[in-house]
Amino acid sequence: MGLISTNTSKIDRLAELTAATEHSTGASLWREALRRLRASKMAVIGAVIIGLFVIVAIIGPWVAPYGPIEQTWRGEVFPNQGKFVGARAENWFGLDQLGRDLFSRFLVGARQTLLVGVVSMLIGLVVGAVIGAVSGAAATLGGRSGQRVDSFVMRVTDIMLALPSLLLAVSIAAVMGQSLTTVMIAVGVVQVPIFARLLRGSMLAQGRSDYVLAARSLGIRKRRIVLTQIMPNSLSPVIVQATLSLATAIIEAAALSYLGLGNPDPAVPEWGVMLSSAQRFFDNAPMMSVYPAVGIIITALGFTLLGEAMREALDPKLRG
Template sequence: MTAPHELGTAADPRTAIVLAGAEEGGSLGRDAWRRLRRDPAAVVGFLLVLLFVAVAVLAPWLAPYSPTDTPGQGTVTPTNIPGPSAEHWMGLDNLGRDELSRVLYGARQSLVIGVVSLLLGATAGILLGLLAGAFGGWVDNIVMRVVDMMLAVPQLLFAIAVAAMLGQSLTSVMIAIGVTNVPVFARILRGSMLAQRGSDYALAATSLGVRRRSVVLRHVLPNSLSPVIVQGTLALATAIIDAAGLAFLGLSGSDPAVPEWGRMLSETQRFLASAFHLAVFPGLAIVLAALGFTLLGESLREALDPKYRR
C-alpha cells in the first residue's frame, strides 16, 4: 500500500488531481493577464504607475536644477512669484527654486514612503492573518479582536496619532502608514484562508494524511494571496495620499529643503492668491500617482475574480 505522502507517476489519481489543479491555476493566470491587457483602465493605470516610478528613479537626470538651487531668487518678491515660462516649465516657488525640479524629486519621497510603509504593513498583516486563518479557534478570536480595535479608528486619524507619538521624521510617517495597513491585510488574508481551507483540494490533501502545516503553507496560503496582492496595489495609492496629508500637517521630515508633495502644498497656502500654480502641480502629481495605483488595483481585482471568467 502506498504511503500517504508518496506521490507516484502521472497515472496516479492523486497526482492527476494535483496536476489538474496546477493546470487550472495556470489557466486562471493566463485568463487574468489577457483581460488586463484588454482593459483600458488597467492600461492607463499601468502607464501612470510606470511614469511615476520612472520619474522617481530618474529624477536626478530629468530635473533641470537641483531641488535646493535658487535660479530665480532675484526675480521673486512676496507679491510676484513667476509662473510657468519657457525656462521654468512649472514656474518658481516663493524662494526662487524651480518648481518642476522639486515636483520630480518629490516623487522619490512618495515612492519610498509608499513602498516601505506597504512592506511594513503587509508583512505584519500577513503574519497576523496567517495565524488567524491557520489555527482558528481562540487564536483567531484574539487576533481578530485586536484587528477590530485597530479598525475602529479612522485610518488617517490613526496615522496622525502614531506619527505624532513617534515624532517628526520620515521614519515616523512610514511606520504610521504601515501600522494603519496592518488590520486590512490581516482581515483579507484571514478571510481568504478560511475560504480556501474548506475547498476540495485542501480536504483531499488532509484526507491523504498530509500534515496540517504542509497543507496551510504549501497549498492554502499560496492560493490565498491573490486578494493580498490586489490590496497591496490599492494600499500604495492610499499611502501616497496619507503621506501627503501627514506632510501637509507638518509631521514628516523636519528638513524643509527636501521636496515632498504634501509639504509643498502646505508651504504655498499663503501664496495662493499670487501664485496659484504652486498648489496645482504638486496636487496634480498626487492625484495622478494615486489614480494610477487605484486603476491598476481595481483592474487586478476584477481580473483575478472568478466571477468575471467566461
C-alpha cells in the same frame, strides 16, 4: 509491512498529483487574469500612469534642469508683497517662495513620494500578512487553542479598524516624532489590519474548498495543507489589495506631510511637503499647490485603476 509501505507510496503519489493539478490550475488562472488585464482599457491606462510615475521617480534627479534646493532666482520673488514668478521658458512651472525651480523640485520629489508609498505599503503588507497567516492557520487547523489565538488576533485588528485611518496615522506620527521614517511607519501600521483581515478571510474560504477536503481524505497533515495549498491560493486578493493600498499610502503620506508631520527639512522636495509649503501662498500663487496636488491625484488614480482591473481579472465570479 509491505502493505503499509504500498499504501504510503500511493498516498504520496496522490498528494503529488493533487499538488500538480492545483499548480497547473493556478498557473492557468494567472494566465487568464493576465489576458484579461491586457484587454482591459482601465488596466492599460493605470499601468501607463504608474509606468510614467516610476520613470520620473527614477530619472528625475538626473533630468531636472536645476538643483531642487538652489535658490537661484530668490531676488525675483517677493512673497511678502505677493509677487511670484509663474511659468516661463527657463522655469516651466515657475518659482516657489524661495526662488527655487518648481519643475525641478516636482521631478525630484516624485522619488520621495514613490519611496514613502512603496515602503509604507510593504510594511503593512508584510506585517499584516504575517498576522493574517497566523490567525488563518490557527482557525483552519482547528482546535480550541487555535480558535482562541484567532479570536484574540482578530479582536486586536478590529480595534485598529475601528479607528479612522488618518487619525491613527496622525497619532502614531505625533508620538514618534517628525521624520520621513515616521510617516512610513505610521501609514504602514494603518494598512496592517486590512491585509491581516483579508488574508485570514481568504484562507478560511480556501479551507472549505474541495481540494482541501481531498487532501485531508488522503491523510495529509493539516499543517502541510495550510503551507503548501491554502496559503499560496489565498494570496491573490492580497496582491490586488497591495496595489490599491499604494494609492492610499501615497495620499495618507501626503496628508501627514501637509499636516507638518513629515520630513522636518522642507528643503527636501516631496509632493506632500511641497503642497504643505504652498498653502500659505495659495491666493497669490495657486499653481504652487496645483502641481504637486495633481501629481498625487494622478498617481493615486493610476494605482487605483490597475488595482480595480486586477481585482476584476482575478475574481472567479467575473470570468466568462
